[in-house]
Amino acid sequence: MKAYSIVGRDIPRRDARSKATGSAVYTDDIKLPGMLHGRILRSPVPHARILNIDVSRAAALPGVKCVITGQDTPKIKYGNWRLFPATQDEYPLAVDKVRFVGDEVAAVAAVDRDTAEEALSLIRVDYEELPAVYDVRRAIRKDAPLIHEGSPGNVSVERKIAYGDVRAGFREADYVREDTFTVHPVSHAYLEPCSTVARCDPDGRITLWTSTQTPYIVQCLLASVLGMRENDIRVIKPFVGGGFGGKMELRPWEFCAAFMAKKTGRPVKFVLEREEELVFGRRRHPMRITSKVGFKKDGTLVAKDLKILLDGGAYNAMGPTATFLCGNFGAMLYRYPNYRFYGRHVYTNKPPASAMRGFGAPQSLFAAESQMNMAAEDLGIDPIELRLKNAQVPGDVIPDVATISSCGFVECLREVARMSGWNRKRKTHKPGRGIGVGCYSFISGGVFNWFNTQYPFSAAEVRAFSDGTVHLLTMASDIGQGSDTALAQILAEELGLRMEDIRVTSADTAMTPQADLGSWGSRVTLMAGNAVVQAARQIKEALFGAVSARFNLNVIYDFECKEGRVQARGRPDRGVSFGEAVAMAQKANRGEPVVARGYYTPRNKGLVTPAFSFGAQVAEVSVDRETGLVEVEKIWTAHDCGTVINPTAVEGQLEGSIHMGLGYALSEELRMENGRTLNRTFLDYKMPHAPDMPANESLCVDTYEPEGPMGAKEAGEGLVSPTAPAIAEAVYHATGYRCKDLPITPEKILKGMKK
């Protein structure tokens, strides 16, 4: 691994102090003079026509300043897939019809929250209820109620992939199995509920502070639904208390706040209740996954045929991307000479599912990895051996997707086997104890431009000053994952500066360069990181020229920025401090500021991603055979994220992923009944607490991603996927119960053990 001085070091995050002292300002901490408080009225029924809405009593309540319904709005549909307008299926407030329990119907702004809440109870809505459908298999039947005009069979998006010859592949196979897996909905459960504050500026422009991962997407879509120009809207991301994919769309309260701020001339704030988040909020897609795989006797994979029904709920949200990606995740990790995928995104009368950490990977990899474990057993091959036999290696081609560049998957498998004592534990284990493996590969940002942006995928501006400081402006959004720190580390490394020399302004659409699609799909380190490197290199060019002229150096000299100086390589005496170099460059150009802009848009990287991460995880469990309770004793992980920019941050991502993966496997589930979500509080949505966490040991294998900044690529999203299949396999190893329908509950285990 190349030696760096700041990249690769455990630098505490730059916002840690303000977060530790409570001075970091999140959206709900913002208070503006004259600010009103908004609340949203939601549909109590899963599917209905709106016959009439009477807001007169609410509007007459003292303290109420504004009441709006869909009829008061410009009635423009929106959605993240701008490239395909037909997929834009949502109104900010329902027009004519509601499609799930929780669909937003009206909004109130009042002098305080209690008054707004009271006003909601005074709004009268007459509904004509329509038949509803909650199950994907019923929803695609001809006689199912139609949820959206224009989506017959309730299928909104279809994706097909095929390469090789699947039929011939299965003919060649010595062993074929087909399984159906189902996975359940779970909540992002970011600790900070969605919140937003809008202000209408004196010139009629809007400033919106909002808890989002994607300020640019919010800016553009808000402009479109308000019928305004994009740059008449300024979106600022304050500190954000987690997102995990749940804050990457324009949301109704953002529209309502802006629209009512315009109408009333007063700032308007919305803060969601946790109950709204859990009961009506976005969630991870439940799916029904049918997978058929064929192997040769010796374990060589020959074919895979994968069919997925994504339960999208009432609107598309980020479902089309999840549908698209599921097809790719199905063919990652291993060499599939013949592959076919058919994915359908299906509407049901339930709260929309959307992006959530992993973006389809936790679901499709639960199926793929579980099936790998089952096949290994039938073939009489050790599960890790079977994986090694089929593992992707650098240079492998996934047809129509990419050529794999850096890839440490084989090393990950070997390391995780070694660390966990796999061979020994797999063979000799006490009753009630078991060990299992799961793996992942993930994207480092998406290539497919569904948002149809005209700007680069990521952009950065670097301004250098004669006092030796630089200012980094980027629209990459730090939502807790630490991108402000990682990008500053990359910049400090490139310019030979210290962390304290760097000021960062991020995620303010009026200040930071157009554009950046935001924080999702693990795109930031690679994409924004590349934009930062590019800008820094231009700064260096400007400084190198000035310094070379100053010392009248021969053209063959190379220059470097190192330890706060700009100097000839190998001749530190021929150099000046960074600040002096900036002053010299400016003086040489009549005061022209030393500013550079960098950008990144993938080139020649197929349609999916510029780089893949890989990893393997082993879980050891003990199962109480009386109660069916599972205790995860320890988790070992070996993963490949390219160059590690900040080891503590990467570990933090891993440990957070284990937390989420553990919940996904064992305890978290949004329970549904007739389209209603039953979990109303964190008390009945069981996220792991501190005592529930297993011990963990991890290792990053040493790779270098040529497309990434300083060799870095994705870390921390793909990692959420291997935990559930690893635990499921360990439970099987311990009890003989094989889970094909997450979550793994004690009831299922006890029932499964009796069989």
Place this chain on the structure above:
Amino acid sequence: MMKHSITLTVNGDRYTLAVFPWRTLNEVLREDLNLTGTKRGCGTGDCGACTVMVDGRTVSSCLTLAVDVDGKEILTVEGLAPDGERLHPIQEAFIEKGAIQCGFCTPGMEMSALYLLSNHPRPGEREIRHGLSGNLCRCTGYNKIVEAVAEASRRMEKNNGAPGGGRKP
């Protein structure tokens, strides 16, 4: 409905306030006193983001009525390092150990850690995990928070057992 007059001592400062009887301590801290370091993640007593100390014991400020803590001493995250210069050892350890990601759980975690360390100056890992079991974190997987609390306990012991630079609750 009548407002009630109450007196609170918050981080050493006395405030006399008129509040409706249904207002929570969380609302009064955040909205009336602009002490927004204390967060609100659920409002139902389940996440711990709103944890503060009342007379030396941790409470969920979202479930505590302001009128019920009339006359009491309250410590919030803003009171942990009152001079703003020297941080409390708990805060230092949270920063250095990488216990903070999005930071929304952090103030509540720190208050729970303070309560734990005030009562068990040298807790083992199990005790720490138990002591934090009322606080949810969705980002960190808790491990680095647990390490930070262990580290804070070592530092506080070096400081002669005093809970660091902050005012004593």
